Amino acid sequence: MVKGVRGSLLAATLLAVTGCAASDRAPQTASDAPAAAPDKKPDRSISDPYPSTYHAYPAAPTAVRGVTVFDGEGGRIEQGTVLLADGKVERVGGPDLAIPETYRVIDGTGKYLTPGVIDVHSHLGDYPTPSVAAHDDGNEATSPTTAEVWVEHSVWPQDPGFTRALANGGITTLQILPGSANLIGGRSVVLKNVPARTVQGMKFPGAPYGLKMACGENPKRVYGAKGRMPSTRMGNFAVDRATWAKAVAYKKKLDSGKAVDRDLAMETLAGVLSGDILVHNHCYRADEMALVIDMSHEFGYKVTAFHHAVEAYKIPDLLKKEGICAAMWADWWGFKMEAYDAVPENIALVNQAGACTIVHSDDENQIQRLNQEAAKALAAGRRMGMRISDEQAWTWLAINPAKALGIAERTGSLKPGKMADAVLWNGNPFSAYTRPEKVWIDGALMFDALDRKRRPVSDFELGQPGEGDVK
Amino acid sequence: MIRALMLSAAALIALPAAAQDIAITNAKLVIGDGSAPIEGGTVVVRGGKVVAAGARIAVPAGVETVDAEGRYVTPGIVAAFSRVGLTEVDAVSGSNDRSAPRTRFSAGLDIAPALNPMGSPIAVNRAAGVTRAIVAPGGSSNLFAGQGAVVDLGDDMAMVTRPRALEYVAFGEDGAAKAGGSRAATFLLFREQLLAARSYARNSAALAEWGNDAMIQRADAEALVRVIDGATPLFVRVDRAADILNVLGLKRDFPALKLVLVGATEGWLVAPQIAAAKVPVLVSPLTDLPGSFERLGATQSNAGRMTAAGIDVSVGVFDDDDAHKMGYATQYAGNLVGLTKIPGASGLSWDQAFAAISSAPARAVGMGDRIGSLKPGRVGDVVIWDHDPLELGSRPTAVWIDGKRQSLTTRQDRLRDRYADPVEGSLPNAYDW
Numbered sequence: 036m037v038k039g040v041r042g043s044l045l046a047a048t049l050l051a052v053t054g055c056a057a058s059d060r061a062p063q064t065a066s067d068a069p070a071a072a073p074d075k076k077p078d079r080s081i082s083d084p085y086p087s088t089y090h091a092y093p094a095a096p097t098a099v100r101g102v103t104v105f106d107g108e109g110g111r112i113e114q115g116t117v118l119l120a121d122g123k124v125e126r127v128g129g130p131d132l133a134i135p136e137t138y139r140v141i142d143g144t145g146k147y148l149t150p151g152v153i154d155v156h157s158h159l160g161d162y163p164t165p166s167v168a169a170h171d172d173g174n175e176a177t178s179p180t181t182a183e184v185w186v187e188h189s190v191w192p193q194d195p196g197f198t199r200a201l202a203n204g205g206i207t208t209l210q211i212l213p214g215s216a217n218l219i220g221g222r223s224v225v226l227k228n229v230p231a232r233t234v235q236g237m238k239f240p241g242a243p244y245g246l247k248m249a250c251g252e253n254p255k256r257v258y259g260a261k262g263r264m265p266s267t268r269m270g271n272f273a274v275d276r277a278t279w280a281k282a283v284a285y286k287k288k289l290d291s292g293k294a295v296d297r298d299l300a301m302e303t304l305a306g307v308l309s310g311d312i313l314v315h316n317h318c319y320r321a322d323e324m325a326l327v328i329d330m331s332h333e334f335g336y337k338v339t340a341f342h343h344a345v346e347a348y349k350i351p352d353l354l355k356k357e358g359i360c361a362a363m364w365a366d367w368w369g370f371k372m373e374a375y376d377a378v379p380e381n382i383a384l385v386n387q388a389g390a391c392t393i394v395h396s397d398d399e400n401q402i403q404r405l406n407q408e409a410a411k412a413l414a415a416g417r418r419m420g421m422r423i424s425d426e427q428a429w430t431w432l433a434i435n436p437a438k439a440l441g442i443a444e445r446t447g448s449l450k451p452g453k454m455a456d457a458v459l460w461n462g463n464p465f466s467a468y469t470r471p472e473k474v475w476i477d478g479a480l481m482f483d484a485l486d487r488k489r490r491p492v493s494d495f496e497l498g499q500p501g502e503g504d505v506k
Numbered sequence: 507m508i509r510a511l512m513l514s515a516a517a518l519i520a521l522p523a524a525a526q527d528i529a530i531t532n533a534k535l536v537i538g539d540g541s542a543p544i545e546g547g548t549v550v551v552r553g554g555k556v557v558a559a560g561a562r563i564a565v566p567a568g569v570e571t572v573d574a575e576g577r578y579v580t581p582g583i584v585a586a587f588s589r590v591g592l593t594e595v596d597a598v599s600g601s602n603d604r605s606a607p608r609t610r611f612s613a614g615l616d617i618a619p620a621l622n623p624m625g626s627p628i629a630v631n632r633a634a635g636v637t638r639a640i641v642a643p644g645g646s647s648n649l650f651a652g653q654g655a656v657v658d659l660g661d662d663m664a665m666v667t668r669p670r671a672l673e674y675v676a677f678g679e680d681g682a683a684k685a686g687g688s689r690a691a692t693f694l695l696f697r698e699q700l701l702a703a704r705s706y707a708r709n710s711a712a713l714a715e716w717g718n719d720a721m722i723q724r725a726d727a728e729a730l731v732r733v734i735d736g737a738t739p740l741f742v743r744v745d746r747a748a749d750i751l752n753v754l755g756l757k758r759d760f761p762a763l764k765l766v767l768v769g770a771t772e773g774w775l776v777a778p779q780i781a782a783a784k785v786p787v788l789v790s791p792l793t794d795l796p797g798s799f800e801r802l803g804a805t806q807s808n809a810g811r812m813t814a815a816g817i818d819v820s821v822g823v824f825d826d827d828d829a830h831k832m833g834y835a836t837q838y839a840g841n842l843v844g845l846t847k848i849p850g851a852s853g854l855s856w857d858q859a860f861a862a863i864s865s866a867p868a869r870a871v872g873m874g875d876r877i878g879s880l881k882p883g884r885v886g887d888v889v890i891w892d893h894d895p896l897e898l899g900s901r902p903t904a905v906w907i908d909g910k911r912q913s914l915t916t917r918q919d920r921l922r923d924r925y926a927d928p929v930e931g932s933l934p935n936a937y938d939w
Contacts, residue, residue: 164795164796164797165796165797165798165799165801166797166798167798167799195795195796196795199794199795203794203806252597348922348925348928349925349928350928351928352928352929366831366833367827367831368630368830368831368918369593369594369595369596369626369627369827369829369830370595370596370597370827370830371595371596371597371598372595372597372598374595375595376921377918378918378919378921378922378925379918379922380922384922384925384926388928398826399795400792400793400794400795400825400826403792403794404792404841407837407841407898410898410899411837411898411899413899414898414899414900414901415899417899418899418901419922419926461847465898466844466897466898467837467840467841467843467844467896467897467898468840468843468844468847468897469844470844470845470847470848484848484849485849487849487850495796496796496802499796499802499803500747500772500775500802500803501802501803501804501805504803504805504807504850505805505806505807505848505849505850505851506794506804506805506806506807
């Protein structure tokens with residue numbers, strides 16, 4: 036959003052955008068590196084040409100005992116014992132759960148164990164720090180629809196922001212999105228938050244792609260200023276509808292088995308129409324979200340999530356009925372006209388209505404404390420008289436974003452068989468005084484506040500002032 | 507003379523409306539000066555001012571008493587560096603008076619007439635416990651941005667506590683861009699403009715000779731004279747360690763300058779020099795990314811390390827939203843307390859952290875004797891909190907500014923209440939108000 040005193044407001048507002056859907060893929064072991072291509076698309080050069088090379092790092096079998104557990108699906112265990120082995124959550128139980136002798140045992144007394152935090156909306160890597168013009172790789176702002184671009188081709192794995200999100204925020208999985216200058220911004224990518232030489236080395240194996248869309252002020256401002264369509268909200272919809280109409284025709288031809296020339300944009304949109312690619316739609320205003328929902332019905336696609344959704348509280352019933360997640364900030368407001376009606380109770384009101392509730396960042400600073408953003412939203416709801424437990428609020432950072440990313444069967448909660456993506460907090464994670472102590476990704480200890488050599492330093496920061504500092 | 511007129515004008519503007527005499531008892535009382543909270547404390551406000559605060563304070567006869575029931579009672583938060591009141595919706599240019607990029611004036615700009623006490627950010631920040639703010643202009647087309655003010659966030663039209671309370675200038679990358687593309691140009695332009703102002707003060711006709719070269723107008727020169735004399739504090743945005751040292755060095759040519767550093771992202775690298783210069787620092791403390799090449803050393807431990815070095819550090823909210831979310835000050839201060847538990851990190855004690863968002867910014871702007879704490883003689887800005895004010899989600903249950911009880915209702919509350927049940931009933935939601 037307002038990206039700091041040095042960025043122009045215009046540039047800053049360009050950053051805000053996205054959306055979510057929910058078809059989980061089958062569980063897969065973290066170590067089978069390149070994701071298996073779906074059966075119906077046997078030619079991986081087309082369906083998965085930049086495959087994940089991520090692999091889990093070596094992990095010692097670990098037990099955390101005496102810890103308060105938020106399981107990420109709304110469950111809570113006091114004096115809990117959690118076993119992590121072979122990269123997976125092995126068992127979750129109480130003080131009676133037996134710990135095998137060979138396991139490294141961590142005393143979690145007074146501490147909290149949660150699934151790793153998942154951020155569905157990040158621009159780490161495509162708007163990395165340092166925020167120099169040479170790094171502005173998030174908006175292909177040369178055409179209002181650029182379904183053909185893939186954000187993974189912009190992501191810089193050496194963005195120091197990844198390491199901060201890990202160490203201060205306990206972020207284990209995140210979705211990187213194109214910006215919101217365009218109505219259709221391009222494909223997103225879901226990453227495991229591990230340092231890697233290549234973006235392929237971070238890609239979450241088998242995670243579906245997302246498609247970034249945007250409604251509202253940004254596209255019409257960017258293209259209106261260039262003297263081209265769209266320059267109005269009705270122009271936004273006209274361009275969107277014309278594009279979807281073309282995609283429907285393309286897919287029809289594809290499905291009929293006829294030979295088609297490759298069209299990168301249409302391939303992505305056809306993937307949305309077939310449900311393989313999940314729509315993440317930046318949209319602030321309630322009335323616009325309702326119109327987007329009708330547009331999705333008109334052309335036969337599903338919106339997985341509205342991102343930013345500052346007016347979700349005006350239509351939580353509609354979001355629930357449609358099965359659409361709302362990804363929101365706790366308290367951002369006033370930076371632009373379509374953010375004027377934001378209320379601090381937005382997140383809690385959506386949760387209360389039973390719609391899929393997510394706390395997101397869209398920000399390289401707040402991704403370092405999404406737990407605190409959730410805490411503020413929780414407190415606002417409780418002040419309003421809602422009864423929301425801490426463990427229920429943790430779903431906003433865990434299973435709900437996992438659903439929106441189509442990876443909920445593999446991560447997003449501390450359930451046996453899931454990826455051992457977990458954070459040990461040195462106190463209640465809804466306190467300002469609490470920090471991550473340890474972060475595991477697929478069972479591997481990737482951050483330890485008590486061991487400075489378990490603190491990643493990006494290439495960019497090596498040899499610079501403050502290298503290896505606590506940050 | 508000019509100074510005397512200015513102060514008397516300020517006094518008129520700042521007169522509070524209908525202050526109550528009030529005593530808040532049974533408080534977990536935070537004075538705001540870095541001392542520990544006092545259990546069972548009392549604060550007494552009369553005529554809009556604190557007259558007594560501490561343990562075993564007798565409540566004068568006839569003074570209304572509020573029982574805090576053991577809750578935290580603190581001075582109001584002082585936003586250390588902000589644009590509160592200068593903007594309603596940032597991207598709606600007509601409602602946004604932060605900057606004046608096309609004016610021919612610079613240092614002489616005075617933001618006081620641009621402030622809107624009825625803007626919705628005033629109420630939202632007040633409801634978060636912020637009662638005073640240091641407000642700086644965003645920028646001009648020239649090097650100096652203009653003169654900021656100290657304001658209150660009361661629910662009335664009298665917003666300005668002290669007009670022209672500071673002059674603001676950015677060095678580093680922003681300053682270089684304003685001056686012509688290089689830090690060398692920044693330092694030369696700074697020096698030339700101050701020398702032109704000094705010659706103007708000695709002989710007003712001299713500006714014709716100097717002013718064109720130095721690119722300032724008469725009003726700018728008048729403002730800069732007060733900067734040279736130290737009558738107006740000079741707030742300097744600066745981040746790179748080397749830039750900080752060069753800014754401290756400005757006092758060699760202009761020894762009376764009253765410098766305040768803003769940002770100081772790499773301040774911890776030169777903390778002994780800042781401490782020796784006795785220059786206060788305002789930080790937005792959770793900035794920990796190398797957002798630019800002048801912030802490579804960014805760390806959340808900056809505030810703690812500088813404080814440990816003896817620097818008077820204030821905590822503000824200005825590297826993200828500097829107008830709408832001043833309530834983040836308490837969250838940021840709380841984060842600094844949390845840092846004390848991390849090996850290798852430096853944070854602040856709770857008492858230090860609270861002082862960094864109350865008395866420290868007051869001192870930085872030269873008003874430590876008037877605002878920012880509950881010591882006798884300070885303004886009656888008092889907040890009762892529902893929980894520990896540095897914890898997430900705690901909120902004021904009552905706020906007084908200049909001894910006047912404040913409304914805590916915001917436009918956001920009205921929207922929330924309207925949509926508590928969003929589905930239309932027998933009439934559309936528009937009839938629910």
